[in-house]
Amino acid sequence: MAMLAIEQRYIDEMIAHARQEAPLECCGVLGGRDGRVLKLFRATNAERSRYRYNIDSQELFRINRECEENGWQFLGIYHSHPDSEAYPSPTDVGLAFWPESLYFIVSLRDAGNPEVRAFRIRDGEITEEEIEIVRR
Amino acid sequence: MAVTVYIPAPFRRLTNNRSYVEGHGQTVAELLDDLKARYPALGDMLQGEGGDLPSHISIYVNNQEIHSLQGEATPLKDGDEVAVIPVIAGGQDLTSEQMLRYSRQIMIPDVGVAGQRKLLDARVLVVGAGGLGSPAAVYLAAAGVGTLGIVDSDELDLSNLQRQILHHTPDVGRPKVESAQETIARYNPDVRVIPYRERLDAANALEIVGQYDVVVGAVDNFDTRYLLNDASYLAGKPYVDGGVFLFEGQVTVFIPGQGCYRCLFPAPPPAEVVPKPSQVGLLGTLPGVIGVIEAFEALKLILGLGESLAGRLLIFDALAMEFRQVRTRRDPQCPLCGDAPTIRELGEYKALSSSPLAGRDEG
Numbered sequence: 001m002a003m004l005a006i007e008q009r010y011i012d013e014m015i016a017h018a019r020q021e022a023p024l025e026c027c028g029v030l031g032g033r034d035g036r037v038l039k040l041f042r043a044t045n046a047e048r049s050r051y052r053y054n055i056d057s058q059e060l061f062r063i064n065r066e067c068e069e070n071g072w073q074f075l076g077i078y079h080s081h082p083d084s085e086a087y088p089s090p091t092d093v094g095l096a097f098w099p100e101s102l103y104f105i106v107s108l109r110d111a112g113n114p115e116v117r118a119f120r121i122r123d124g125e126i127t128e129e130e131i132e133i134v135r136r
Numbered sequence: 137m138a139v140t141v142y143i144p145a146p147f148r149r150l151t152n153n154r155s156y157v158e159g160h161g162q163t164v165a166e167l168l169d170d171l172k173a174r175y176p177a178l179g180d181m182l183q184g185e186g187g188d189l190p191s192h193i194s195i196y197v198n199n200q201e202i203h204s205l206q207g208e209a210t211p212l213k214d215g216d217e218v219a220v221i222p223v224i225a226g227g228q229d230l231t232s233e234q235m236l237r238y239s240r241q242i243m244i245p246d247v248g249v250a251g252q253r254k255l256l257d258a259r260v261l262v263v264g265a266g267g268l269g270s271p272a273a274v275y276l277a278a279a280g281v282g283t284l285g286i287v288d289s290d291e292l293d294l295s296n297l298q299r300q301i302l303h304h305t306p307d308v309g310r311p312k313v314e315s316a317q318e319t320i321a322r323y324n325p326d327v328r329v330i331p332y333r334e335r336l337d338a339a340n341a342l343e344i345v346g347q348y349d350v351v352v353g354a355v356d357n358f359d360t361r362y363l364l365n366d367a368s369y370l371a372g373k374p375y376v377d378g379g380v381f382l383f384e385g386q387v388t389v390f391i392p393g394q395g396c397y398r399c400l401f402p403a404p405p406p407a408e409v410v411p412k413p414s415q416v417g418l419l420g421t422l423p424g425v426i427g428v429i430e431a432f433e434a435l436k437l438i439l440g441l442g443e444s445l446a447g448r449l450l451i452f453d454a455l456a457m458e459f460r461q462v463r464t465r466r467d468p469q470c471p472l473c474g475d476a477p478t479i480r481e482l483g484e485y486k487a488l489s490s491s492p493l494a495g496r497d498e499g
Contacts, residue, residue: 023282023283029224051253053226057194057196057221061194064219084228089227095225103226
């Protein structure tokens with residue numbers, strides 16, 4: 001599979017979202033086509049928790065419909081780990097029902113140095129994927 | 137009834153790559169059975185333990201998630217559009233440091249990791265950073281209550297240090313909320329402290345109380361106690377109340393709808409019979425005991441453990457070293473939580489007296 005191409009502004013936006021929601025987890029979706037991210041959808045964490053995220057079901061429906069209408073896929077799904085590393089937790093793996101999407105995790109463990117990493121989670125297997133930062 | 141079922145990308149491998157399939161049923165439950173029969177692989181995804189719809193699948197009928205309709209009993213009509221979408225969910229786990237820090241309470245079967253997450257997600261408001269609020273806040277912080285609001289408008293006086301263990305000698309003259317925040321950060325960096333260096337009044341109480349899950353009252357005057365009682369009730373928050381006087385302490389819990397402080401004490405005593413808190417002596421261990429019980433009740437409420445003190449007033453006699461309890465109940469005549477309430481918003485509390493009576497610490 002080709003490397004996902006994403007503009008730096010989307011990475012920055014994920015970090016900004018994570019910081020805004022801290023100490024709670026944030027979440028959202030990266031929609032796009034042909035391996036290229038075209039829109040970031042911030043979503044409401046219905047759990048309002050530091051240890052759980054769950055995209056509000058009505059928002060998920062709207063985001064999914066907008067992507068379908070544009071012929072986009074959920075290229076990425078992102079959430080934050082306010083206190084722990086940017087690596088999928090057992091909970092993340094257990095609830096990874098979107099095997100075609102890249103799971104982005106923003107870690108704020110080192111507050112001054114947020115880290116963003118991307119993983120494919122398929123059948124319980126975690127594979128870190130490189131992403132290509134592209135110009136607009 | 138024939139309906140169209142939208143299948144999102146992750147499930148299409150289970151429906152021969154089709155984005156839409158037809159389904160039949162009078163209700164969502166019948167439709168799910170129909171889908172299970174025709175797409176067994178999809179059916180496996182739609183069936184959790186015990187055969188119920190698993191919580192990680194959301195079902196929508198004409199754009200509405202069915203929990204906002206009638207759940208699986210939601211009726212269907214011809215031409216309805218149904219969508220079956222898996223949740224996007226997950227979340228970080230406790231760090232290994234947190235697992236170790238909280239290990240002694242995580243090993244309690246009714247607490248566990250799930251309970252610890254509840255504590256870290258919880259928001260508790262401690263009103264007063266004095267003799268009662270200090271031990272309460274220290275134990276709540278040590279247990280990992282993730283967000284602690286601390287309200288106190290005072291600066292630390294040297295005479296406070298005999299019992300107010302949130303503060304230290306070099307803090308004399310500093311705002312108590314500042315030294316409280318520093319002390320708590322040293323106890324437990326997991327805890328976020330939100331300091332309120334102000335007096336709670338009718339203008340700010342509801343807004344502040346509304347942001348918390350549990351209110352712990354640790355105040356030294358009737359005005360604030362009645363205000364907190366009313367604000368907690370109006371905001372629908374459980375209110376843990378504690379107070380001390382001489383060698384006696386009292387603690388109870390008010391759950392909205394199960395009685396309040398006004399049911400117990402409809403009116404404060406006349407101001408002239410009430411001594412000033414700073415003129416009543418006490419040993420610091422007394423608010424220590426009562427503040428710790430208040431913290432315990434707050435933890436129990438968050439964790440859903442045991443029986444709270446709601447409906448009981450616990451009275452501690454330190455000289456006899458005895459605990460007694462008296463039953464309390466909601467008063468149907470109560471002006472706040474009775475059958476015909478007359479208090480519907482926060483009013484004026486200045487007319488009330490300031491006192492350590494009926495159990496209170498001097499802040």
